[in-house]
Amino acid sequence: MASDGGVSCLRSSEMPNVGIGGMELPPLDEVHVLAVDDSLVDRIVIERLLRITSCKVTAVDSGWRALELLGLDNEKASVELQRLKVDMIITDYCMPGMTGYELLKKIKESSSFRQVPVVIMSSENVLTRIDRCLEEGAEDFLLKPVKLADVKRLRNCLTGDVKLSNGNKRKLPEDSVTVNASLPPPPALTTLSTDSSDSSSPPLSPVEVFSSPLSSREDDDDVLTSSPEGSPTPEESPVRRQKMGSPGLD
Amino acid sequence: MELGQMQKSLQDYTKSLFVEGILDSQFLQLPQLQDESNSDFVSQVVSLFFQDSDRILNDLSLSLDQKVVDFEKVDPYVHQLKGSSSSIGAQRVKNACVVFRSFCEQKNVEACHRCLQQVKQEYYLVKNRLETLFKLEQQIVASGGMISAMDLGF
Numbered sequence: 001m002a003s004d005g006g007v008s009c010l011r012s013s014e015m016p017n018v019g020i021g022g023m024e025l026p027p028l029d030e031v032h033v034l035a036v037d038d039s040l041v042d043r044i045v046i047e048r049l050l051r052i053t054s055c056k057v058t059a060v061d062s063g064w065r066a067l068e069l070l071g072l073d074n075e076k077a078s079v080e081l082q083r084l085k086v087d088m089i090i091t092d093y094c095m096p097g098m099t100g101y102e103l104l105k106k107i108k109e110s111s112s113f114r115q116v117p118v119v120i121m122s123s124e125n126v127l128t129r130i131d132r133c134l135e136e137g138a139e140d141f142l143l144k145p146v147k148l149a150d151v152k153r154l155r156n157c158l159t160g161d162v163k164l165s166n167g168n169k170r171k172l173p174e175d176s177v178t179v180n181a182s183l184p185p186p187p188a189l190t191t192l193s194t195d196s197s198d199s200s201s202p203p204l205s206p207v208e209v210f211s212s213p214l215s216s217r218e219d220d221d222d223v224l225t226s227s228p229e230g231s232p233t234p235e236e237s238p239v240r241r242q243k244m245g246s247p248g249l250d
Numbered sequence: 251m252e253l254g255q256m257q258k259s260l261q262d263y264t265k266s267l268f269v270e271g272i273l274d275s276q277f278l279q280l281p282q283l284q285d286e287s288n289s290d291f292v293s294q295v296v297s298l299f300f301q302d303s304d305r306i307l308n309d310l311s312l313s314l315d316q317k318v319v320d321f322e323k324v325d326p327y328v329h330q331l332k333g334s335s336s337s338i339g340a341q342r343v344k345n346a347c348v349v350f351r352s353f354c355e356q357k358n359v360e361a362c363h364r365c366l367q368q369v370k371q372e373y374y375l376v377k378n379r380l381e382t383l384f385k386l387e388q389q390i391v392a393s394g395g396m397i398s399a400m401d402l403g404f
Contacts, residue, residue, distance in 0.1 A: 041299050041334035048283040048291060094329065123333050145276045145337045148283070 031158055034084065035059040036066045036091035036103065037121070042144070046090065046121075049151040058084065063098030063106075066091070072110050086116055088158055090142075093122035093129065101133060108137040119154060121146055253395045260386045260397075267383070272376050277339025293384055299338050303373055306331045310366055314359070324362065325354040331369065335376075342372040 033055045037043045043059045050057045060066050067073040069084045089107060093100040100120050107113045117139035122129065130141045142150050251259075267273045284291040310327045313320065332347035350365035387397050 039330060039333050039337075040302055041295065042337050044295050044298060045280075045283070045337050048288065048295075052283055052285065096326070123336060144333065145279070145339075147276075147279050 030056055031087045031155070032056040032058070032085060034066060034069065034086045034089045036061075036063060036089070036095070036100065038062060038092065038095040042092065042121075046146060046151075049146060049148060050090075050155075052148070053151050053155040055088075055155065058086075063091070063095060063100070063103035066103060067106060070107070070110075070113055072106060072113065086113070088117050088119065088154070089113075090119040090121060090154075092144075093120050093133070094124070101129075101136065104133060104136050104138055117158070253390065253393050256386065256390050256393065257395060260383070260390060263383060263386060267379055271341055272379055273339045274341035275339065276336065276341075280338065296338060296380055296384075299334055299340070300377055302334055303331060303343075303377075307366075307370060307373065310369075314363055314366060319357075319359050319362070321354050321357050325351060328354060328369075335373075340373075340376045343369060343376055346372045 031054065033050050035043065035046045035050060035057055037046060037059070038061050040061075043061065047057045047059045058069065060069065064073065066089070070086070071084070089103075091100040091103055100122075104118050104120065107116065107118055114137070118137065119140045119142060120133045120138045121142045121144050123144040125143055133141055140154065142154075267277075280292045280295060288294075306327050310324065310331075313324045313327065328347050328350045332344055332351065335341075335343035335347065346365065346369040350362065350369055353361040353365055390397060
């Protein structure tokens with residue numbers, strides 16, 4: 001597992017230093033993700049998923065709080081220093097008050113944050129919903145429950161586009177697929193694991209799952225999460241995979 | 251009981267939860283998020299799930315006991331519980347919530363009452379089993395043993 005380089009936690013609304021001149025680039029460990037979810041359990045889990053993949057995390061419980069942190073909560077021009085600097089925003093879709101979709105729209109309408117990749121999470125595999133989010137500019141759509149493999153994949157894409165100070169190759173946005181050989185090509189969005197051993201194995205029975213070192217996703221009985229494509233490989237969602245655009249670091 | 255036996259018991263016990271469908275593979279994601287800096291993550295998130303669920307079930311009971319049931323209130327509670335149970339791999343609770351939601355959609359009060367009972371039953375079952383699981387782990391650690399995620403097949 002990558003070591004956790006972040007110090008932010010659920011309880012601190014930390015404001016990392018804004019690179020005033022825009023010339024400083026974050027070191028590898030300092031990708032900062034803003035996570036938005038009204039569910040406490042899910043917030044804890046997503047925060048942990050992100051932190052264990054070397055992200056700094058600020059987790060909030062509503063779209064309004066997210067906009068507040070981003071300095072987008074009013075019409076006044078936001079002061080540079082008060083804005084939270086984020087490299088990615090990941091938000092739940094179904095939230096009371098402001099949905100993830102509405103938050104997505106507000107972010108994409110803002111000049112300061114429209115470049116920031118926004119990922120939507122939802123427990124419901126509704127194609128029209130997925131399409132709507134992607135059309136509105138979401139970078140990706142994750143089906144809940146979110147798994148470590150999903151977050152690793154996002155993280156790898158983010159790293160691939162970010163210029164890093166320790167010699168990693170810079171990738172063009174079109175080359176956002178990582179070097180991990182286990183990734184099947186787009187367009188279908190699949191549950192991808194950077195561990196090659198379980199990326200293409202068929203679903204295992206609980207007992208087999210239990211006795212193998214790595215888990216394989218079992219198809220849920222929940223009708224809401226069944227994959228329409230019916231492929232043997234368990235999938236998160238059958239959505240066209242959008243390329244990760246360059247995250248807004250400036 | 252000697253350590254090896256305890257560890258075998260733990261392994262068998264954990265396995266049974268999967269065989270009975272009480273837990274699903276999502277539960278196996280949780281130990282992957284535990285490390286030296288967060289050595290209690292699994293038990294912490296599970297405790298949080300218990301607290302959260304106790305609250306939701308209480309609110310659900312109150313909402314369904316109203317003279318006129320407001321399904322606009324009931325459904326979001328079930329949705330919440332479905333989400334959190336899904337996130338920790340409490341499969342039977344999640345499935346019971348799915349059924350519950352379909353009856354909410356139909357605004358069928360009687361069926362919803364039955365669903366609530368079903369959800370509670372499944373919830374108390376997984377709560378009981380997980381509490382036992384953590385106790386077994388604690389006994390092992392107290393006896394100087396180590397819980398290795400690999401030993402449990404994680």
